[in-house]
Amino acid sequence: MMTNSNSQETASRTSAQPENAKQPVLRAPNLDDAKAVHALIKASPPLDVNSVYVYLLLAHHFTDTCVVAELNNEIVGFVSAYVPPKSPDVLFVWQVAVAENGRGFGLGKAMLQNILQRPHLSKVRFVETTVGPDNAASRGMFASLARKAGTEIHETALFEGHHFGEQAHEDERLLRIGPFSQK
Ligand SMILES: CC(C)(COP(=O)(O)OP(=O)(O)OC[C@H]1O[C@@H](n2cnc3c(N)ncnc32)[C@H](O)[C@@H]1OP(=O)(O)O)[C@@H](O)C(=O)NCCC(=O)NCCS
Numbered sequence: 001m002m003t004n005s006n007s008q009e010t011a012s013r014t015s016a017q018p019e020n021a022k023q024p025v026l027r028a029p030n031l032d033d034a035k036a037v038h039a040l041i042k043a044s045p046p047l048d049v050n051s052v053y054v055y056l057l058l059a060h061h062f063t064d065t066c067v068v069a070e071l072n073n074e075i076v077g078f079v080s081a082y083v084p085p086k087s088p089d090v091l092f093v094w095q096v097a098v099a100e101n102g103r104g105f106g107l108g109k110a111m112l113q114n115i116l117q118r119p120h121l122s123k124v125r126f127v128e129t130t131v132g133p134d135n136a137a138s139r140g141m142f143a144s145l146a147r148k149a150g151t152e153i154h155e156t157a158l159f160e161g162h163h164f165g166e167q168a169h170e171d172e173r174l175l176r177i178g179p180f181s182q183k
Pocket of ligand 1: 095106136142
């Protein structure tokens with residue numbers, strides 16, 4: 001497993017994949033990844049597409065809490081996350097994307113676990129994220145993360161449609177998962 005945020009880890013094979021399937025390498029993003037991450041997000045509805053500049057900022061300031069999955073020199077997965085300034089025991093997960101043909105093999109969950117295992121995040125006890133009401137894949141992934149850690153999910157209202165102004169947007173409900181055990 002990962003020993004620091006700059007080291008690389010290969011996502012583990014799942015039973016759904018052939019034994020000789022090449023595994024993506026999981027690593028912290030750098031500035032050169034921002035354009036490809038932007039393209040991946042654009043190809044991953046229902047995620048909001050932010051500017052390339054936002055992904056540059058994430059790779060620059062938040063690289064220690066983000067991850068990319070790289071396979072054959074292509075970015076096939078991405079998670080953006082950060083520790084909220086007033087909640088040092090929380091990892092807030094913003095966007096998770098896996099390239100369409102790589103879904104269902106455990107990569108989304110592996111990327112989340114990759115971040116949670118980083119030594120500098122040893123104070124993190126809870127994962128928070130927001131999900132739309134109908135995003136079954138996202139809900140399934142976070143439910144699986146909670147199950148695997150033997151912990152619970154609490155769901156409450158957070159961002160409601162009207163908060164997004166004129167942009168038509170579904171409610172984004174807060175999922176709080178934890179507590180995760182101490183590392
Ligand atoms: C959500 C997403 C990142 C999941 O990635 P993934 O690599 O396919 O997910 P995993 O293979 O790691 O699956 C993890 C768990 O979620 C479950 N899951 C995955 N897709 C699912 C779906 N469509 N419906 C229900 N459950 C699903 C899996 O069964 C698995 O559970 P298990 O560990 O008990 O077997 C991917 O579907 C995606 O990029 N979607 C588009 C963007 C998006 O909606 N992002 C999430 C919002 S931030």
